[in-house]
Amino acid sequence: MPRHKLSESNLRRLTKPGIYSDGDGLFLRVRKGGSKQWIFIYRRGTSRNELGLGGYGSGTAPVSLALAREKAEIIRDKLARGVDPTADRRPPRVITFRHCMDELLAAKASEWRNDKHRAQWEMTLREYAKPLHDLPVAEIVLGDVKDCLLPHWAERPETADRLRSRIQAVIDYAIAHEWRTAGNPARWKGLLDKVMPARRKLARGHHAALAYGAVPEMMASLRAANGVGARAVEFLALTAARSGEARGATFDEIDPQARTWSVPAERMKAGRAHVVPLCDRALAIVEAMRQRATSKLVFGGAVEGQSISETAMTKALRLASPDKTATLHGLRSSFRDWAGDRTAFPREVAEAALAHAVGDAVERAYRRGDALEKRRELMDAWAAYCSGGNAEEDAAEDRRRA
Secondary structure (H helix, E strand, O other): OOOOOOOHHHHHHOOOOEEEEEEOOEEEEEOOOOOEEEEEEEEEOOEEEEEEEEEOOOOOOOOOHHHHHHHHHHHHHHHHOOOOOOHHHOOOOOOEHHHHHHHHHHHOOOOOOOHHHHHHHHHHHHHHOHHHOOOEHHHOOHHHHHHHHHHHHOOOHHHHHHHHHHHHHHHHHHHHOOOOOOOOOOOHHHHHHHHOOOOOOOOOOOOOOOOHHHHHHHHHHHHHOOOHHHHHHHHHHHHOOOHHHHHOOEHHHEEOOOOEEEEOHHHOOOOOOEEEEOOHHHHHHHHHHHHHOOOOEOOEOOOOOOEOOHHHHHHHHHHHOOOOOOOOOHHHHHHHHHHHHHOOOOHHHHHHHOOOOOOOHHHHHHHHHHHHHHHHHHHHHHHHHHOOOOHHHHHHHHHHHO
8 A cells, every 4th residue: 555645735735624544554634623633543353443643733742744654654563563552552550459469368268267267367358458458569668558557556456466467468479479579568577566566465365264163064054955056065065176166067077986076177277187086975966966957067057058157056055054254165175174173184185185286296196096095085084074974874865865
């Protein structure tokens, strides 16, 4: 196609609205009113594309015919090389803290130990880290992180500490993906610890525990109560398990012949599988729940296919317990205090019953062989204590009822 159809002399005489070609994609558009703009038109497949090259003859940066041809030649060269001529006109992509946060949460989806853990991460980042959400992650500085933390620093020190740690994780994610080249301004040691006010000592606290002397009374009240909640709390107390482990228990994890409950690693706090020896009463509870089950869960909740809620279990505990401040997790402390105060079982056996790691890897490997049977003796003794010394009679009555 011929080029250079236009000249400076005839450009000045063009007043009729329309589009006038200079050749090979370069055009001058004359609008009603007399304004003139250079445009470059090209096609890619069935798509028609138009690029503006500037105005002719007026304005603060008029584009002459020679400059328009120079710009057009640059576009033709890019098209010949297969380069998108609009690429350098697009604003650079800005990666925000929110973008990195969403990607990190999605990436960690398979790592959450339970729904509560996932919800804690999401709430902390989505609510408390809001001041950072729309900031480019590459431009976040120490002051931004400090301002985000300060509202929570004095009143909620533990929340603030978790928030800082999770902000650091998001920015580390950005650094790993090369969306940020600077260091991490949420790092504590050697950075934030130099500029943040002195923190109150984090109060980790303890879960309120029922005195073990009151456990038999509580267990008797649970035995007399109906409902899944009462059975779940009773099972929890007899196994010294965590509530999340018990709520997620399934029938295929229970081996009635071996008299064990095998909790998979993904439901254990330490990420290690744990085998729990079951006393007669615990097995009877499982069998009673099997008779009414509508899913694989031992302790099904109000919603089909979902486990009983922690709230429902706590309500059952409070109704049965003489101490209304007692917590589900505190029942583990009740068991541990009883084992230490009232029995001669070695400390290592009691700690193993709570799924606590004791000693180094070599010591644990040597202990593995007989730990289960020693723990079985301990848990049977605990069951007898919980029932006021009538564990065997209770189990026989449960078998008769079943």
